[in-house]
Amino acid sequence: MSSEQCAVNADGSLKDANEIDFYHDPDDAAPITGPSMTKVAAHHKLSDYFYKFDESPFYTWSMLLDPRIDREALEADYEEDPTLAGHLNTSRQQLRRYFNTNYISNHTPLQSTSSTSSIASIGSSDIIHVDGSPQKKFKSKYHRKVDAVHDELTEFWKLPPEDSENCDPIVWWAGHKAMYPNLYRLALDIFSIPGSAVAVERVFSGGRDTISLRRASLSADTIRLLMIAKHRLYLARNQKQ
Known part of the structure; x- marks a missing residue:
């Protein structure tokens, strides 16, 4: 029996996936009894990845960093469900910990750098002696420039929340780079993650064309640069059209 006959009903309509019979060979008259090895293998493979989505924090983090989300309304909806409320609170704590560890600890604040360079360039002639000591005038004049870095x-x-119909989160964050110099980098890193597997599969498919058998020894950084250059050329070609 051909594969087309296995997947088509007598009236010509397509069968559902669970209604399709499997055969060892195309010429077999009777289908395989019980669950086929193909179905079992597919079920096991899907089971391996089924809970991966729940383990990833980036879905919730992207919601917490979306300027279009009304966080007060979100908390009000989750308030009646202890599980959802606890998950939201935990996600916030994890996001803050990840942000402080990866985007704050090893990054010099822009405000401190600018204020330090401004103070270093000041000479004694720049201090005005009016109604008080020069030290007081110095502190008063530059008080705003040496403020502590705010909690972004x-x-x-x-x-x-922003208007959901007219706000692009990536454009919004790019426009607020000066206000949130560290958080802006985290937001763009998270929003650059594809929301579906289609784009990821396309990248892997294109990567196979780039990494041929003769070029399999390329380093990871070289492959990354080649894929970025290829994607930029693709975008530039589409923009011209």
């Missing part, structure tokens, strides 16, 4: 996550979560 807390400040962002205090903002009202």
Whole structure:
């Protein structure tokens, strides 16, 4: 029996996936009894990845960093469900910990750098002696430039939500780079993750064309640069059209 006959009903309509019979050979008259090895193998493979989505924090983090999300309304909806409320609170704590570890610890704040360079360039002639000591005038004049770095996550979560129809999260974050110099980098890294497997599969398919058998010894950095250059050329070609 051909594969087309196995997947088609008598009236010509297609069968559902669970209604299709499997055969060892195309010429067999009777289908395989019980669950086929193909179905069992497919089920096991899907089971390996089924819970991977729940383990990833980036789905919730992208929601917490989306300027279009009304966080007060979200908390109100989750308030009646202890499980969802606890998950939201845990995700916030994990996001803050990840942000402080990877985007704050090893990054020099822009405000401190600019204020230090400004103060270093000041001479004694720049200090005005009026109604007080020069030290007081110095502190008063440059008080705003030496303020401590603000909590970017807390400040962002205090903002009202943006219009969901007219706001592009990536464009919004790029426009608020000066206000959130560290959080902006984390947001763009998260929003650059494809939301579906289609784009990822396309990257792997294109990577196979780039990494041939004779070029299999390329380093990971070289492959990354080649894939980025290939994608930029693809975007530039589409923009011209």
